[in-house]
Amino acid sequence: MSKLKIAVQKSGRLHDDSMQILKEVGISIDNGKDQLKAAARNFPLEVFYLRNGDIPQYLKDGVVDAAIIGENVLVEKGKDITVVEKLGFSSCKVSVAVPKAFKYKGVQDLEGKRIATSYPNTVNEFLKQHNIEANIHIINGSVEIAPNIGLADAIVDIVSSGSTLFKNNLKEVEVILKSEAVLAASPVISDEKQNILDRLQFRLQSVLKGRKSKYILLNAPNDKLQEIINVLPGMKSPTVLPLAEAGWSSVHSVINKNEFWEIIDELKAKGAQGILVCPIDNMVI
Numbered sequence: 001m002s003k004l005k006i007a008v009q010k011s012g013r014l015h016d017d018s019m020q021i022l023k024e025v026g027i028s029i030d031n032g033k034d035q036l037k038a039a040a041r042n043f044p045l046e047v048f049y050l051r052n053g054d055i056p057q058y059l060k061d062g063v064v065d066a067a068i069i070g071e072n073v074l075v076e077k078g079k080d081i082t083v084v085e086k087l088g089f090s091s092c093k094v095s096v097a098v099p100k101a102f103k104y105k106g107v108q109d110l111e112g113k114r115i116a117t118s119y120p121n122t123v124n125e126f127l128k129q130h131n132i133e134a135n136i137h138i139i140n141g142s143v144e145i146a147p148n149i150g151l152a153d154a155i156v157d158i159v160s161s162g163s164t165l166f167k168n169n170l171k172e173v174e175v176i177l178k179s180e181a182v183l184a185a186s187p188v189i190s191d192e193k194q195n196i197l198d199r200l201q202f203r204l205q206s207v208l209k210g211r212k213s214k215y216i217l218l219n220a221p222n223d224k225l226q227e228i229i230n231v232l233p234g235m236k237s238p239t240v241l242p243l244a245e246a247g248w249s250s251v252h253s254v255i256n257k258n259e260f261w262e263i264i265d266e267l268k269a270k271g272a273q274g275i276l277v278c279p280i281d282n283m284v285i
């Protein structure tokens with residue numbers, strides 16, 4: 001039986017979360033990252049540990065069928081590669097930054113400037129869209145140092161917390177794109193591998209939905225039941241069961257993790273008691 005070849009970053013920011021999500025979809029991988037590839041024990045999958053920056057070419061060539069990769073790398077090197085599913089981790093931006101003292105008013109201020117970056121195609125595309133001519137200097141790492149050593153007037157690099165910019169006396173002035181880790185597919189994937197990828201995607205979706213949700217159980221006095229149910233839409237509608245004590249019911253539902261505290265406050269105000277909130281491993285709708 002053929003196996004889906006999936007590329008995962010060998011080491012770096014994406015590695016641990018990528019392995020974790022594969023584990024959460026129930027896939028056991030045999031070897032550690034010291035190996036170049038490893039087979040899954042209980043799913044038709046082979047993991048290839050590669051450099052993030054090399055993965056788009058491997059996808060294009062069909063050396064791997066799929067990958068977990070930063071969306072920003074696909075924008076830079078893999079325009080024809082399909083994003084199958086956004087995975088919700090490694091969120092970051094690719095942004096233009098300039099020294100704090102630079103009185104930046106708009107993109108036109110980049111005209112004729114020297115821009116240091118590891119993402120030349122992304123920068124070129126951005127400059128073209130804005131009709132700006134500038135000189136791009138390609139640097140592979142520590143891009144934020146470039147303005148301080150007189151190598152560039154501006155940079156384009158990844159920004160997450162902003163602390164690297166802050167430490168280097170720079171400020172973010174334009175966000176070119178927002179990125180997160182994604183599951184991507186090779187443009188030349190076979191039908192057979194596509195079937196395996198569909199199964200993997202289905203499992204990932206159930207884990208991702210579970211991560212966004214919480215299971216909630218509470219006790220409600222029957223005279224407040226309707227009001228409490230109105231706060232809890234649930235997947236279809238909440239489950240309501242009678243308690244042993246007359247006049248009370250147990251209500252079970254699913255809530256959005258982001259609205260968690262607001263919903264709890266509202267439920268308490270409406271008379272709910274004994275509220276339990278539990279994580280959800282998987283959610284199949």
Ligand SMILES: Nc1ncnc2c1ncn2[C@@H]1O[C@H](COP(=O)(O)OP(=O)(O)OP(=O)(O)O)[C@@H](O)[C@H]1O
Binds near residue numbers: 010012069179
């Ligand atoms: N500070 C950050 N916060 C959140 N996500 C980030 C951050 N820096 C990078 N990323 C995301 O993680 C991906 C991998 O970044 P990392 O620095 O580990 O590897 P890299 O040096 O770009 O790649 P390679 O594996 O080729 O060495 C990036 O492409 C980006 O999508």
Ligand SMILES: O=P(O)(O)OC[C@H]1O[C@H](OP(=O)(O)OP(=O)(O)O)[C@H](O)[C@@H]1O
Binds near residue numbers: 142144160164
């Ligand atoms: O806004 P922040 O939270 O400070 O994150 C941004 C920094 O993170 C990344 O570097 P990384 O730490 O991955 O080092 P690298 O340059 O060796 O890849 C990126 O290249 C920025 O320098």
Ligand SMILES: [Mg+2]
């Ligand atoms: Mg990095």
